[in-house]
Amino acid sequence: xxQTIEPAVSGASGASSAPTYGNFIGGEWQPSVSGATFASLNxxxxxxxxxxxxxxxxxxxxxxxxAAELALPAWRATPxxxxxxxxxxxxxxxxxxxxxxxxxxxxxxxxxxxxxxGDVQEGIDIAYLMAGEGRRLFGDTTPSELPDKWxxxxxxxxxxxxxxxxxxxxxxxxxxxxxxxxxxxxxxxFKPASDTPHCAALLVELLxxxxxxxxxxxxxxxxxDEVGTALVESPDVPVVSFTGNGHxxxxxxxxxxxxxxxxxxxxxxxxxxxxxxDADLDLAVDGILWSAFGTTGQRCTAASRVIVHxxxxxxxxxxxxxxxxxxxxGPGLAQDTEVGPLINVRAVEKVAxxxxxxxxxxxxxxGGGAPSRLxxxxxxxxxxxxxxxxxxxxxxxxxxxxxxxxSVIRVPGYAEAVTALNxxxxxxxxxxxxxxxxxxxxxxxxxxTGIVYVNAGTIGAETHLPFGGRKxxxxxxxxxxxxxxxTFTEWKSIYVDYSGRLQRAQIDNQPG
Ligand code: NAP
Numbered sequence: 001x002x003q004t005i006e007p008a009v010s011g012a013s014g015a016s017s018a019p020t021y022g023n024f025i026g027g028e029w030q031p032s033v034s035g036a037t038f039a040s041l042n043x044x045x046x047x048x049x050x051x052x053x054x055x056x057x058x059x060x061x062x063x064x065x066x067a068a069e070l071a072l073p074a075w076r077a078t079p080x081x082x083x084x085x086x087x088x089x090x091x092x093x094x095x096x097x098x099x100x101x102x103x104x105x106x107x108x109x110x111x112x113x114x115x116x117x118g119d120v121q122e123g124i125d126i127a128y129l130m131a132g133e134g135r136r137l138f139g140d141t142t143p144s145e146l147p148d149k150w151x152x153x154x155x156x157x158x159x160x161x162x163x164x165x166x167x168x169x170x171x172x173x174x175x176x177x178x179x180x181x182x183x184x185x186x187x188x189x190f191k192p193a194s195d196t197p198h199c200a201a202l203l204v205e206l207l208x209x210x211x212x213x214x215x216x217x218x219x220x221x222x223x224x225d226e227v228g229t230a231l232v233e234s235p236d237v238p239v240v241s242f243t244g245n246g247h248x249x250x251x252x253x254x255x256x257x258x259x260x261x262x263x264x265x266x267x268x269x270x271x272x273x274x275x276x277x278d279a280d281l282d283l284a285v286d287g288i289l290w291s292a293f294g295t296t297g298q299r300c301t302a303a304s305r306v307i308v309h310x311x312x313x314x315x316x317x318x319x320x321x322x323x324x325x326x327x328x329x330g331p332g333l334a335q336d337t338e339v340g341p342l343i344n345v346r347a348v349e350k351v352a353x354x355x356x357x358x359x360x361x362x363x364x365x366x367g368g369g370a371p372s373r374l375x376x377x378x379x380x381x382x383x384x385x386x387x388x389x390x391x392x393x394x395x396x397x398x399x400x401x402x403x404x405x406x407s408v409i410r411v412p413g414y415a416e417a418v419t420a421l422n423x424x425x426x427x428x429x430x431x432x433x434x435x436x437x438x439x440x441x442x443x444x445x446x447x448x449t450g451i452v453y454v455n456a457g458t459i460g461a462e463t464h465l466p467f468g469g470r471k472x473x474x475x476x477x478x479x480x481x482x483x484x485x486x487t488f489t490e491w492k493s494i495y496v497d498y499s500g501r502l503q504r505a506q507i508d509n510q511p512g
Contacts, residue, residue: 042107131179148503154494181487242264280435283455341382366383427472
């Protein structure tokens with residue numbers, strides 16, 4: 001098995017020694033039509049250029065879509081178990097390169113190394129899960145209402161799938177989409193986030209090495225407005241799977257609706273943790289810290305609200321505040337770092353804006369700005385920040401900030417907690433800390449989110465269960481688990497009549 005992953009098309013670009021990477025089209029790394037490039041920077045130290053990537057346009061997308069169309073007949077005709085075998089080989093390669101990919105991810109995206117390893121592991125897990133689907137892809141066989149007639153349904157690939165992903169899970173999220181699309185027999189054009197194109201290039205190189213035939217997987221880098229829009233608009237891309245923010249999702253939905261495309265949207269969240277008066281508060285603090293400040297709050301499932309019973313609110317904050325203040329901020333590759341940088345300067349400005357506004361409406365408990373520690377001045381760092389006394393309808397408690405900002409909302413009881421928790425336009429993840437089984441089961445019923453945790457934080461999804469949200473967190477599709485196949489397959493129902501005569505359903509088997 002090969003040890004090297006080098007997808008660069010040329011060694012260096014301009015004054016920097018960072019390599020330049022190509023688009024991957026029809027099994028080859030190639031420059032974009034215009035030849036223009038953009039840089040990807042290390043968010044912990046922006047003097048570090050990770051690489052230069054193709055600033056592609058609609059012409060590059062058209063070439064990639066054409067390559068995917070040409071590869072489609074052979075790939076969909078490849079027996080699904082064989083497609084699964086290629087995916088097993090990819091999963092093994094991903095596992096072999098886990099550490100290298102994790103380090104590359106921390107450098108480019110910023111999350112701490114242990115979390116980057118988890119991100120790659122999620123990719124490995126979904127690859128193995130979906131490789132197994134090569135020998136399942138179950139349909140139904142069911143009795144016909146007529147004698148001597150066979151009835152069944154099978155899944156079929158849709159065609160060329162457009163895959164558009166964000167930067168916060170640069171390996172896991174592409175794998176969540178690529179694996180079900182490919183095992184089902186689709187070919188793909190993948191447009192990664194412009195903040196993490198290096199991770200995408202490394203991933204695509206491994207897919208190539210694993211044996212996915214040329215044209216089966218294509219990647220085009222470049223801006224969302226150019227490359228992403230061209231992909232969604234292409235009449236030859238009948239299915240699009242998108243993860244990102246709601247604003248972009250709505251734009252895409254308008255285009256896809258006009259073209260009657262299949263579209264799966266995984267969007268934002270405003271996830272809440274409910275802490276009841278009978279909760280194990282130390283456990284709750286562990287869950288809150290991990291959910292609010294893990295990945296520097298940049299997870300769609302990050303907890304940005306704690307809805308706490310007023311009887312234990314002070315006690316909870318007394319435990320939470322020092323633990324939060326003690327979190328070690330720094331570059332994700334440093335061994336003792338617990339909170340890495342935000343992704344880019346726009347993210348810092350956005351978070352700082354919400355914090356300034358929050359100071360007017362609520363009491364700041366800890367954090368609130370960039371850390372003053374020497375050595376962090378070239379990165380996008382922001383302190384873990386907690387507000388107390390937040391009203392459930394304040395912007396702090398309503399908008400997805402996507403940074404390390406936590407709002408504490410005090411409530412008098414369970415009913416008010418449920419109201420506050422559900423009173424947002426999102427519905428992705430939620431959790432409750434309680435020692436009462438009855439309360440836990442009520443929460444499982446009452447919380448209007450696609451994912452509910454009991455006595456754990458809001459993050460920690462496993463790849464064999466459906467993942468996704470209600471309300472503004474998506475459009476009803478799910479990733480992961482068997483549900484992921486629904487995005488990338490069409491159902492075909494098949495009837496075989498072996499009676500030798502015409503039998504009319506709903507008529508010949510009914511009296512009168
Ligand atoms: P974003 O701006 O919507 O970007 C996501 C992807 O869409 C990127 O590849 C981006 O390209 C591309 N894009 C931008 N404009 C586009 C357009 N007009 N047409 C087509 N594609 C376009 O998302 P973000 O704000 O960076 O990402 C964070 C968001 O993702 C948060 O809201 C988070 O909650 C959500 N998220 C959701 C889930 C989930 O499973 N529900 C998981 C992770 C993240 P460029 O990078 O080139 O702009």
